[in-house]
Amino acid sequence: MTRTKHDRPKLAMIGAGQIGGNLAMLAAQRQLGDVVLFDVVEGMPKGKALDIEHMSPELGFDSRIIGTSSYDDVAGADVVIVTAGIPRKPGMSRDDLLDTNVKIMKDVATHLKSSCPDAFIIVISNPLDAMVYTMFRITGRPKSHVVGMAGVLDSSRFSYFVAEKLGVSVRDVRAFVLGGHGDDMVPVVQYCSVGGIPLTQLMSQADIDAIVARTRNAGGEVVALLKTGSAFYSPASSAISMAETYLRDQKRVLPAAALCEGEYDIKGLFVGVPVIIGAGGVEKVLTVELNAADRKALHASADHVRELVGEVDKRL
Ligand code: TXD
Numbered sequence: 001m002t003r004t005k006h007d008r009p010k011l012a013m014i015g016a017g018q019i020g021g022n023l024a025m026l027a028a029q030r031q032l033g034d035v036v037l038f039d040v041v042e043g044m045p046k047g048k049a050l051d052i053e054h055m056s057p058e059l060g061f062d063s064r065i066i067g068t069s070s071y072d073d074v075a076g077a078d079v080v081i082v083t084a085g086i087p088r089k090p091g092m093s094r095d096d097l098l099d100t101n102v103k104i105m106k107d108v109a110t111h112l113k114s115s116c117p118d119a120f121i122i123v124i125s126n127p128l129d130a131m132v133y134t135m136f137r138i139t140g141r142p143k144s145h146v147v148g149m150a151g152v153l154d155s156s157r158f159s160y161f162v163a164e165k166l167g168v169s170v171r172d173v174r175a176f177v178l179g180g181h182g183d184d185m186v187p188v189v190q191y192c193s194v195g196g197i198p199l200t201q202l203m204s205q206a207d208i209d210a211i212v213a214r215t216r217n218a219g220g221e222v223v224a225l226l227k228t229g230s231a232f233y234s235p236a237s238s239a240i241s242m243a244e245t246y247l248r249d250q251k252r253v254l255p256a257a258a259l260c261e262g263e264y265d266i267k268g269l270f271v272g273v274p275v276i277i278g279a280g281g282v283e284k285v286l287t288v289e290l291n292a293a294d295r296k297a298l299h300a301s302a303d304h305v306r307e308l309v310g311e312v313d314k315r316l
Pocket of ligand 1: 014015016018019038039040041083085086087088097101104107108123125126127128149153209213228230231232235
C-alpha cells in the first residue's frame with residue numbers, strides 16, 4: 001500500500017521561537033506525526049524545520065517537518081500547540097505580558113477557528129490561564145479540546161527538586177501543582193509521594209517549604225539566569241507529553257488548565273486541575289479532596305485568574 005502523508009497525525013506548532021522549535025524537535029523524535037512549524041517571522045520557521053529534518057537520518061525518525069508563515073499549511077491539524085507571543089524578561093511578571101499576548105492570541109485563535117476546526121489545542125503562551133481562555137472564547141471549540149499547559153511543567157519542577165533533595169530517582173517521585181500558572185500556584189504537598197511513601201515522612205517541613213517556594217519561583221529563577229527569555233526545554237517536553245497522551249489515547253492523569261464548571265467551586269475559568277487526557281481530549285476533570293490550606297490557596301489563585309480574565313474580556 002502506498003503511504004500518504006495523511007497516514008500520520010499532523011501537529012502544528014504556532015510560534016516557532018524557543019519553545020516552538022523544541023516542540024517540533026521532540027514531536028519528530030517521538031514520532032508523534034508530521035509537524036508544521038508556523039511563525040509570522042518569514043524564513044525562520046523554514047530554517048528550523050530544515051535543521052530538524054537534517055537530524056532525521058541520524059536519529060531515524062520519519063516525521064516530515066514543514067516551516068511556514070501561511071495558515072494554509074496549518075489547515076486540518078490534529079493537534080495545535082500555541083506558543084505565539086512574547087516571553088518575560090527579568091523583573092517582569094507573567095501578567096505584564098497580557099496586553100501584547102492577548103492581541104497575538106486573538107489573531108492566532110481567529111485563524112485556527114477556520115483552519116483547524118477539529119484540533120486538540122494546547123496553549124502555552126503566558127499569562128497562561130488568560131491565554132487559554134482567550135483561545136476558548138474565540139475558537140468556540142468544546143472545552144475538551146482547549147487546554148493550557150502549565151501544571152505538567154510546574155509539577156515536573158516540584159518533582160525534580162524533591163528528587164534532588166532526597167538523592168532519589170525522579171522516576172519515583174509523584175507530585176502535582178494546581179491553580180493558575182503564577183506565583184500563587186499551589187504545589188499540593190499532601191499528594192506528593194516518593195515510591196508510594198508520602199513526602200511528609202521523608203522530609204522535614206522546613207525542607208518541604210523551601211521546595212514549595214522554589215517551585216513557585218522556578219520560572220523566574222530561569223528567567224533571571226537567561227536574561228533574554230524564559231524556560232523553553234522543559235515547557236516543550238511538558239506540552240509534548242500532553243499531545244502524546246491525546247494522540248495515543250494514553251488516558252494519563254495530568255494537571256492542566258481546563259475549564260472548570262463548578263469543580264472545586266470554580267466556575268467559568270481555566271485553572272490548573274488534575275485531568276484525564278485521551279482520544280477525547282480532556283475527558284474528565286478529577287476532583288480530589290484538598291486540605292483547608294490548599295483549598296484556600298487554590299481559590300486565591302483562581303481569584304487572580306478571574307481578574308486577568310476580566311482584563312481579557314475588556315479586550316475581546
Ligand atoms: O508553562 C508555561 N505555560 C510557559 C509559558 C513556560 C515558559 C514560557 N511560557 C510562555 O510561552 C512565554 O511567556 C511566552 O509567552 C511563550 C513562548 O515562549 P518562547 O520562549 O517560545 O518565546 P519566543 O522564543 O519569543 O517565541 C515566540 C514566537 C516568536 O518566534 C514570535 O515571532 C512568534 O511567537 N509570534 C507569533 N507567531 C504566530 N502568530 C503570531 N501572531 C505571532 N506573534 C509572535
